[in-house]
Amino acid sequence: MEKNLLEQLNLWHEEDEFKQIIDRILEIPEQDRDYDVISHLARAMNNLERYEEALQQLLTIEKQGENDPLWHIRAGYAYYYLEQYEDAVREFETADQLDPKDETTLSFLSWSRQELIAMNRKRKWSMAMQARNEQSSKNGAGKVPFEGFDLTNFWKDSDYALKNYVSEPPTDELIASIELELGYTLPASYIAMMKLHNGGLPINTRFPTGEATSWAEDHIAIEGIMGIGREKPYSLCAEFGSRFMIEEWGYPDIGVVICDCPSAGHDVVMLDYRKCGRNGEPEVIHVDQERDYEITYLAENFEAFIRGLVHADFYDTSEEDMQEDLRKVAHEEFSPLLSELCARVTEVDNMEEIIRAICTRIVEEKGYFAFHADELSTLMYDLQFWLYTKSYPHTGRGQYLTAYEKIIAFGGSFSTGGYAPGFISDWMDDRIRQGMIVGTNDALAFTDTAIEQLLEKLGAFAPAT
Known part of the structure; x- marks a missing residue:
């Protein structure tokens, strides 16, 4: 590269004039661009968030950059923002070997590893959900509530659960009176589940989300599922039931609080009747008091929510x-x-x-x-x-x-x-x-x-x- 051109490119870089760098280099015939020119071009493209183009340029000089930590840093940078974290980790690890303790390298290496862990966890959950859905389909799930789904090992009946959550199976008369008091028709799948086990603490207490909440970046946690009744403290119409959470804690009056969470009131899971009306099939949402009652969609119905719950170990990193x-x-x-x-x-x-x-x-x-x-x-x-x-x-x-x-x-x-x-x-x-x-x-x-x-x-x- 000519000395004057190199000085000009560095000056433009210091002034954040990345487009000028790209325009000037593209004026040079492709066969006349050397390693340094292409490196400057890729760096400018990275800085303008043109990561795929930057990577294409870097790969043309991959062999020459084999022992250049800057080449690996720039490649890792592009891979990181393209969310190709395995490749990013590889490049930043190589850069660290070539130039140990570089602060930028170590920071991006740490971030890439963390993102890779999160990505692998999401992949694992997606595969598990796909397999579960395929199995449910084979078993005819949906025709009868929870058909093909094992509810026998769903609950954790501790002394605390039995004292605060679990009631006797509800009668049709009790269900009708609870629905009248709440002002909503309860989902058939929820009623079917409560007739088998009326409220309690589930073994699987995590539900994945596509966005962050006050609990975690990619999931929420529930404590228990409220049963149909008025006697146990954590049942729908009891001391800490749905109406209490709406009237005393300020949760939106759009449905029924169905699950409490480990935050002791600062977030809940609700049946959301806004789309279906008071007698329809409600969606399931998470409502986050810590974020001004922010609503996060969870599942299309109660049964889908229950089927989507996973064990806490799934998120154990x-x-x-x-x-x-x-x-x-x-x-x-x-x-x-x-x-x-x-x-x-x-x-x-x-x-x-x-x-x-x-x-x-x-x-x-x-x-x-x-x-x-x-x-x-x-x-x-x-x-x-x-x-x-x-x-x-x-x-x-x-x-x-x-x-x-x-x-x-x-x-x-x-x-x-x-x-x-x-x-x-x-x-x-x-x-x-x-x-x-x-x-x-x-x-x-x-x-x-x-x-x-x-x-x-x-x-x-x-x-x-």
């Missing part, structure tokens, strides 16, 4: 989350403050590796990266305080509590992503009470004995030589 946190504590970049503090340590070697080893053990024991009041967390509180006060010896209580979050809690990519201030203040109070931290509110520090004890503990995590 703890293993994936643990693996991501293990990767984070092993490879993510320290905050500027933590890097500065580690660089000033002379008492022990390999302070960074020691911190990573301790945090790895924390993730292995907890399943995630967080500090609480356990032994290893306390060790990390001690270590951070010693590192900080060693570099900043005139540190008071308030100053340290303010600085704490910049070390690891909110320290960038190597971060717990938050903390409970009470744990830190309780830890400091304990150490002062034990005589391990001494001084005044304007200048606190570990005693020599406390430092010796800390260094001895750190030695157990030092890398083998």
